[in-house]
Amino acid sequence: MKFSTSLKLNHIFRRLYHTSGFANGLLVLYARKNRTGTNRVGITVSKKLGKAHIRNRARRRLREVYRLNEDKFLPGWDIVVVARSRCVDAPFHKLTEGYLALAKKAGILKDGVS
Secondary structure, three states: OOOEEEOOOHHHHHHHHOOOOEEOOOEEEEEEEOOOOOEEEEEEOOHHHOOHHHHHHHHHHHHHHHHHOHHHEOOOEEEEEEEOHHHOOOOHHHHHHHHHHHHHHHOOEOOOOO
């Protein structure tokens, strides 16, 4: 992630959960403007999804989706992605489509990006 940092502080996660989120069958995305010129990205995967190696794999895949498409996102946003249970078995291209569709709904993609 060249232009972004990880979101690690609990109070920022909680603040984002109180915004309106955007959801599909695989993910839920929460976004809120921040006062920095960079994006801060956090990923949440519940213990309900499986054991640690399954949750870590889901986290790695979501981080990779963001990394590969980082240049399509507008700067200055806090983004939290919550993985749903179908995210674990979904093919990578479906994860990418779902992630970008939610980002477009949230209005955090640059113009002309689909």
